[in-house]
Amino acid sequence: xxxxxxxxxxxxxxxxxxxxxxxxxxxxxxxxxxxxxxxxxxxxxxxxxxxxxxxxxxxxxxxxxxxxxxxxxxxxxxxxxxxxxxxxxxxxxxxxxxxxxxxxxxxxxxxxxxxxxxxxxxxxxxxxxxxxxxxxxxxxxxxxxxxxxxxxxxxxxxxxxxxxxxxxxxxxxxx
Amino acid sequence: xxxxxxxxxxxxxxxxxxxxxxxxxxxxxxxxxxxxxxxxxxxxxxxxxxxxxxxxxxxxxxxxxxxxxxxxxxxxxxxxxxxxxxxxxxxxxxxxxxxxxxxxxxxxxxxxxxxxxxxxxxxxxxxxxxxxxxxxxxxxxxxxxxxxxxxxxxxxxxxxxxxxxxxxxxxxxxxxxxxxxxxxxxxxxxxxxxxxxxxxxxxxxxxxxxxxxxxxxxxxxxxxxxxxxxxxxxxxxxxxxxxxxxxxxxxxxxxxxx
Numbered sequence: 001x002x003x004x005x006x007x008x009x010x011x012x013x014x015x016x017x018x019x020x021x022x023x024x025x026x027x028x029x030x031x032x033x034x035x036x037x038x039x040x041x042x043x044x045x046x047x048x049x050x051x052x053x054x055x056x057x058x059x060x061x062x063x064x065x066x067x068x069x070x071x072x073x074x075x076x077x078x079x080x081x082x083x084x085x086x087x088x089x090x091x092x093x094x095x096x097x098x099x100x101x102x103x104x105x106x107x108x109x110x111x112x113x114x115x116x117x118x119x120x121x122x123x124x125x126x127x128x129x130x131x132x133x134x135x136x137x138x139x140x141x142x143x144x145x146x147x148x149x150x151x152x153x154x155x156x157x158x159x160x161x162x163x164x165x166x167x168x169x170x171x172x173x174x175x
Numbered sequence: 176x177x178x179x180x181x182x183x184x185x186x187x188x189x190x191x192x193x194x195x196x197x198x199x200x201x202x203x204x205x206x207x208x209x210x211x212x213x214x215x216x217x218x219x220x221x222x223x224x225x226x227x228x229x230x231x232x233x234x235x236x237x238x239x240x241x242x243x244x245x246x247x248x249x250x251x252x253x254x255x256x257x258x259x260x261x262x263x264x265x266x267x268x269x270x271x272x273x274x275x276x277x278x279x280x281x282x283x284x285x286x287x288x289x290x291x292x293x294x295x296x297x298x299x300x301x302x303x304x305x306x307x308x309x310x311x312x313x314x315x316x317x318x319x320x321x322x323x324x325x326x327x328x329x330x331x332x333x334x335x336x337x338x339x340x341x342x343x344x345x346x347x348x349x350x351x352x353x354x355x356x357x358x359x360x361x362x363x364x365x366x367x368x369x370x371x372x373x374x375x376x377x378x379x380x381x382x383x384x385x386x387x388x389x390x391x392x393x394x395x396x397x398x399x400x401x402x403x404x405x406x407x408x409x410x411x412x413x414x415x416x417x418x419x420x421x422x423x424x425x426x427x428x429x430x431x432x433x
Contacts, residue, residue: 044406072302074404088406100404102302122404147300147307147402148352 043139044087044152052140052153059130059160060113063099065140067109068151072143074100075111076119077136082155092122096131133160184224200224228330243432245277251384251425253288259415262294262313262397269317273425276432280325282336288317294348300402307402311350313395318342319366334374342366344392344417353398353410364393364417374427384425392417 042049052075053064063075077097083090099116101108106115118125136158142151176196181189184200194215200208200222208224253269271288292313297305319342327335348360370388377383399413 084406086407088403088409092405141406143402146309146352147298147400147408149407 040154040156042152042154043082043084044141044149046087047141047150047152050140050142050151050153052138052156054138054156054158056158059132061131061138061158062110062112063138063140064110065153068142069108070101070142070151071145072101072147073108073140073151074098074142075116075138075140077131077138077158079134079136081137082139087149095119095122096136097128098124131160135159198222198224200226202226204228243276243278245429246432247273247275247277247282247284247427247429249273249275249384249425249427251286251288251386251423253386253421253423255290255390255419255421257417257419259294259395261399261413261415262292262296264292264294264313267292267315267419269315269421269423271317273427275323275427277429280328282323282325283321285320286318286340286342290315290317294397296397296400298400298402298408301404307400309350309352309400311348311397313397314347314349316345317366317390317392318345319368321370323370323372331376331379333376336372336374338370338372338388340366340368340370344390346392346395346417348395348397350398350410353400357398357410357412360396360398360412362394362396366393367391380429382427382429384427385423386425387420387422389420390418392419 050065050068055061055063075098076095078091078094079096080091080094082094096119097113097116098119099106099111103115103117106112113130114128116128118127118129138156138158140151140153141149144150176189176191176198177193178197178199191214195211195213197209197211205226205228208226210222210224212220212222214220249272251271251273253271254266255269256266258265267290269288269290271286273284273286275282275284292315293310294313295308295310298307298309300306319340321338321340323336323338325334325336327333342365344364344366346362346364349358351358368388368390370386372384372386375383375385393416395415395417396412397415398410400408400410402408
């Protein structure tokens with residue numbers, strides 16, 4: 001009997017371990033059949049890195065970075081991976097939200113989602129709409145006074161998954 | 176008279192010992208005048224001597240159109256004028272060295288000049304049209320051969336001339352923020368020009384030259400910038416015509432070729 005219990009426990013633990021390894025964060029993650037490696041280069045070649053901190057798993061993320069003091073800083077959220085051609089973004093039509101230092105909202109180094117604006121087909125709108133569930137790609141870049149590109153961040157993969165709602169519900173239950 | 180000094184002109188009533196004689200009239204800086212005469216007793220003669228300075232004598236007795244009378248070297252400072260609003264340039268200085276050979280009413284020579292245009296552009300950005308500003312340099316080199324005709328010349332005083340020239344104008348635009356293939360844009364253009372000038376003999380052998388003219392110097396290239404929201408700014412070649420008017424002054428050193 002004791003052997004049976006130990007064997008059963010071993011099986012359960014093994015299955016749980018195997019399941020956990022396959023469903024949690026791994027070295028690579030698949031998104032629409034694209035395996036997203038952990039190693040990411042900064043977006044624009046020839047620029048210095050701008051590290052971006054993003055609140056995770058929320059439909060209205062906030063952003064923080066070490067203030068650069070540069071005149072023009074841009075943060076943009078895309079609903080597709082960011083493509084480049086000749087060191088310029090080739091798919092601006094995939095941008096869904098953006099913020100820049102000229103908007104006069106937030107402050108350089110710390111901004112909330114409502115400080116930015118929606119983007120449609122590469123044009124900045126007057127509205128701010130929370131992000132839908134899904135996978136997004138976020139990057140930041142910055143220009144000097146002569147509009148020369150000198151800083152950029154890595155491309156950050158940003159998931160808004162189903163358990164956002166679950167998280168909110170569990171918080172309510174606790175109360 | 177007959178090799179003997181008899182006085183300083185004017186001389187009246189000079190009595191001769193012999194009926195045949197040679198008169199030499201000499202003045203420093205002038206070619207000597209000489210005339211031989213034979214008089215009968217009681218006959219009077221009036222001798223009028225015209226003396227020419229060495230240059231005039233050379234010109235009057237010129238046996239070759241191309242024999243050089245003077246060599247001249249000098250330094251000139253010009254200011255070229257052309258409104259190139261695309262690169263915010265209205266004028267630019269050109270310093271040059273020049274050699275000129277004068278023969279009669281004509282002169283010919285060569286000149287080599289250099290200058291730097293301090294240019295800038297207001298370029299379009301995602302903040303608005305013309306919101307961006309960038310400065311850059313354009314180096315200019317002019318080399319020319321020229322020919323002039325002296326329409327008026329008062330020896331050792333003043334001269335007026337008309338001239339024409341041909342040569343090259345080399346322009347080199349440098350913008351170190353541009354992509355590698357557009358950092359330096361070079362162009363060598365043929366140069367054709369016309370000039371009018373005044374030469375004033377201020378202190379022998381120096382003379383002051385004041386000139387004005389027009390050059391057709393071809394084209395100039397620069398990298399036109401446009402800033403975008405989506406990364407690196409864009410650059411493309413832009414071409415402008417180069418046809419400046421100019422005025423200038425120069426100091427020339429003139430020395431005889433004989």
